[in-house]
Amino acid sequence: MNAIKNRVMRGGYGSFVILAFILIVAFPLLMDIFRLNLVGKYLTYGFVAIGLVMLWGYGGVLSLGQGVFFGLGGYAMAMFLKLEASDPVSTAIQSTPGIPDFMDWNQLTELPAWWLPFKSLPLTLIAVIAIPTLLAFIISYAMFKRRVGGVYFAIITQAVALILTVLIIGQQGYTGGVNGMTDLKTLMGWDIRTDSAKYILYFINVGLLLGSIALCRWIQLSKLGTLLLAMRDKEDRVRFSGYDVSMFKVFAFCLAAALSAIGGAMFTLQVGFMSPSFVGIVPSIEMVIFAAIGGRMSLIGAVYGTLLVNFGKTYFSESFPDLWLFLMSALFISVVMVFPNGLAGLYESHVKPRLVRRKSGSGPAKSIETPPKPAATPSTPASDIGLGAKVSNQSA
Amino acid sequence: MSNTDFVLAVEDLTVSFDGFKAIDNLNLYVDRGELRVVIGPNGAGKTTLLDLICGKTKASTGSIKFKNEEMTRLSEHMIVRAGIGRKFQTPSIYENLSVFKNLEVSFPRGRGVFGALGFKCDDEVRNKVNEVADMIGLTDRLDVESGLLSHGQKQWLEIGMLLMQDPELLMLDEPIAGMSARERELTAELLLRICKNRSVIVIEHDMEFVSRIAHKVTVMHQGKILAEGSMEKVQADPKVIDVYLGH
Numbered sequence: 047m048n049a050i051k052n053r054v055m056r057g058g059y060g061s062f063v064i065l066a067f068i069l070i071v072a073f074p075l076l077m078d079i080f081r082l083n084l085v086g087k088y089l090t091y092g093f094v095a096i097g098l099v100m101l102w103g104y105g106g107v108l109s110l111g112q113g114v115f116f117g118l119g120g121y122a123m124a125m126f127l128k129l130e131a132s133d134p135v136s137t138a139i140q141s142t143p144g145i146p147d148f149m150d151w152n153q154l155t156e157l158p159a160w161w162l163p164f165k166s167l168p169l170t171l172i173a174v175i176a177i178p179t180l181l182a183f184i185i186s187y188a189m190f191k192r193r194v195g196g197v198y199f200a201i202i203t204q205a206v207a208l209i210l211t212v213l214i215i216g217q218q219g220y221t222g223g224v225n226g227m228t229d230l231k232t233l234m235g236w237d238i239r240t241d242s243a244k245y246i247l248y249f250i251n252v253g254l255l256l257g258s259i260a261l262c263r264w265i266q267l268s269k270l271g272t273l274l275l276a277m278r279d280k281e282d283r284v285r286f287s288g289y290d291v292s293m294f295k296v297f298a299f300c301l302a303a304a305l306s307a308i309g310g311a312m313f314t315l316q317v318g319f320m321s322p323s324f325v326g327i328v329p330s331i332e333m334v335i336f337a338a339i340g341g342r343m344s345l346i347g348a349v350y351g352t353l354l355v356n357f358g359k360t361y362f363s364e365s366f367p368d369l370w371l372f373l374m375s376a377l378f379i380s381v382v383m384v385f386p387n388g389l390a391g392l393y394e395s396h397v398k399p400r401l402v403r404r405k406s407g408s409g410p411a412k413s414i415e416t417p418p419k420p421a422a423t424p425s426t427p428a429s430d431i432g433l434g435a436k437v438s439n440q441s442a
Numbered sequence: 443m444s445n446t447d448f449v450l451a452v453e454d455l456t457v458s459f460d461g462f463k464a465i466d467n468l469n470l471y472v473d474r475g476e477l478r479v480v481i482g483p484n485g486a487g488k489t490t491l492l493d494l495i496c497g498k499t500k501a502s503t504g505s506i507k508f509k510n511e512e513m514t515r516l517s518e519h520m521i522v523r524a525g526i527g528r529k530f531q532t533p534s535i536y537e538n539l540s541v542f543k544n545l546e547v548s549f550p551r552g553r554g555v556f557g558a559l560g561f562k563c564d565d566e567v568r569n570k571v572n573e574v575a576d577m578i579g580l581t582d583r584l585d586v587e588s589g590l591l592s593h594g595q596k597q598w599l600e601i602g603m604l605l606m607q608d609p610e611l612l613m614l615d616e617p618i619a620g621m622s623a624r625e626r627e628l629t630a631e632l633l634l635r636i637c638k639n640r641s642v643i644v645i646e647h648d649m650e651f652v653s654r655i656a657h658k659v660t661v662m663h664q665g666k667i668l669a670e671g672s673m674e675k676v677q678a679d680p681k682v683i684d685v686y687l688g689h
Contacts, residue, residue: 269561272547276536283534283600286496287548288522288607289558297555 061346062259069252079241086248086316088356091116092255093309095337095348097302100262102334103342104271105298106278107195111203112306112333114210115178117325119307121214121221122177124320125161126170127230127238128222147229152219161220167234174311175304182303183296190292190299204327211326226321230314238315251312258305259345265301266345274298306333335374338381341390351389446510449474449641450495450611455504457494464490466665468504472611477637479644479652482662483685488645489531491662492613495643496528497521508611523553527609531616533596537589541580541599544588545571548603570606578602578632594625598632605636612636613643618651630654661685 073085094112102108134144142155149157163169185206189199214221222228230238237243265271277284277291285291314320323329332355340351355374362370385392452470456463464487472478480488493499495506497518506513513521522528536544549570552561575581578598583591588599597617604612617633618626626648633642633655646652652659653673661668661682669679676682 265559268559269547269552270555270558272539272543273558276539276547279536279538280534282498282530283536283603284547285518286498286522286528286530287603288519288550288553290517290519290554293555294558 062256062263065259065346065349066252066256069256070249074245074248079244082248083244083316084360085353086244086251087313088353089251089255089349090309090313090316091333091336091356092349092352093258093312094302094306094333095340095352096255096259096262096345097305098334098337099342099345099348100265100274100305101298101302102337103344104266104274104278105295106274107295107298108200108334109203109299109302109330110200110327110334111205111207111330112302113325113327113330114203114207115182115303115306116310116313116329116333117210117214117320117322118178118181119174119310120314120320120324121227121310122164122170122174122307123311123314124227124230125164126167127233127314128227129157129161129165130233131229131231146222146227148222148225148227149219154219158220174307178303178307178310179300182300186296186299187292190295193292195295204330207325207327207330211322214322214325222321224322226319226323227314228319228321230318233315239318244316247312247316251316254308254312255349258308259349262301262305262345270294270297332374335378335381337388339377339388341388341393343387344390347388347390347393354389446471446507447474448472448507449476449509450643451505451507451510452491452495453505453507455491455494455501455506457490457499457502463665465494465501468665468667470660470667472641472643474610474641475637475639477633477642477644477655477657478660479646479656479658480660480662481646481649481652482668485664486662487665488662489615490665492528492615492643492645495521495613496526498528519553522607522609523550525608525610527604527607527612529597529600529604529612529614529617531619533593533600535588535596535599535603537587539588540585541575541588541591542571542584544599545574545602545606548606550607574602574605577605577635579628594621594629597621598629601632601636609640611641611643615645616647617644618646618648626651 069089074082077085094116098109098112128146132144132146137143137145137147137150140147140150142150145154145157163173185202189195189202194202215224217223232238238247273284273289273294277294281291310320310324313324336352336355337348338351339355340349341347355377358377359370359374362373381388387394448471450470450472452468455465455468455470457465466487468487468491470491480491482488490499494501495513497513497516497520501514504514508521508524508526511524513524513526516524536547539547546563546567549567551567552558571584572581575584578601580591580595580599580602583595588596591599601612601614601617614633618629621629630651633644636642644655656673658671659673659676660670661676661679663685668685669676669682
């Protein structure tokens, strides 16, 4: 809890700069385009993770359905790309040329009217953000105004994830079904499958991610961020201080949804397809694990958590495919049991105090200014003193 | 029902939970600038009465008028914005925020979502925080994380958070529970000071404390008002003696 406050107080720009350096300079220099494209894909989940930091870490609202918004953003983008890839010339062998191939396979002879807006890039870009945000608004307004929260809300978000998956798979003629939307080729004539396009998309992705982190950071430092923390603690006190608590939760949910949707759209662009396997319950829970392992109170930590878990997933599922799921669940359980504030919490409680100590030499004045504060313990004064003393003994 | 000069007029108020009437046809009038203390044995419905006024519980029938405006149909935050502040029985503060932040968050500006995004802590806010901190005696503790305050200081902080909003009616539920003798004394002084520009309703058990602060005392029993008047008058009332000693 102390660490939360500390992080609110200090800007935390240093860790932001380090992350930006790693993403903009280090990774592109050290990796070939295949690996870099993979990192780009992982970073699209980072959008979801930082959304969860705002919603779950700050707002105290756990959503197990963020895949819905990731998927909607991704599908909106995929629809535009699919229409562009389905021009009458390249689909001349179909019985109805000019419509997406899966529609033709399902005996559709005409493009459905609700697909028409996705012929325009500006409308698509608006839809990428607006449709998921609107859905998030409807769900959360209906729930939070009725004071539905906690586990019940989490279950409802899961149900929404399931419903959307079933809907997408069932409406094969309109959505591409279980295969999703594949064979995406160009964006306004620009081939997104080339190496140079992948580089450019990677940097756009990183730029958007860093921008989103900055935006969330600004929100955290505003009164709204303080109120979210306050609500998580003492909801009634906030309500009886004249705030409409439900609208603040609605805002956090819509923000998380919009961020997830940007991630989904960037996923489609970088990976080249979108399918229901990124919408359902399992991916939604995986996204929560990313945020939990990175640290649900830390925007930067959530990005590292996402990268780490996905690197691990790629490495272990290549080498020991059977072991991976067990390892990931073990990791999640240990986060819950041992370090509830994730990697960022470990950093705050164990690494940072030493760094501060080293920097300030043995000057007592400075170490008073930023005393070692364990992040993973509740804010009882006794445990503060206890752990703080332990850390200082270790480093002495 | 006609309009009145009272700041708060509760009339024919009833709330029943599964047939049990926690508040039964109750009438209560509070004047401007008055400090009213509500006493009564456990289960008399004192806290329920405050819950009803601030909207936490919805009334079954009856009316609650604040400055001649009906409150029973408003949502909680609108009642607060109308000018009714409520302190809970256990100190209800944001433990992991500093004392300053606790007070700042309670300042009545930027209460909408986008208002809160654009909220700036300017001189007006800082002056108000300092003024309130001075009143509640926490000036030198503004930077302390409020979870580290003593129990009494937490109670004062919550009162301070209400004062930030300048409510015209302040309702305090057992503000001195768990306080030391010295803290009780300071709290009594604080209450007498803050009721100068507003009406205050206090629920309290400690009779010595009540006689010190009360302008007027209301005795509740089984959801009804048993007696009302000055401390001496209600203490001499045989019905009150019966309720307190007979149970």
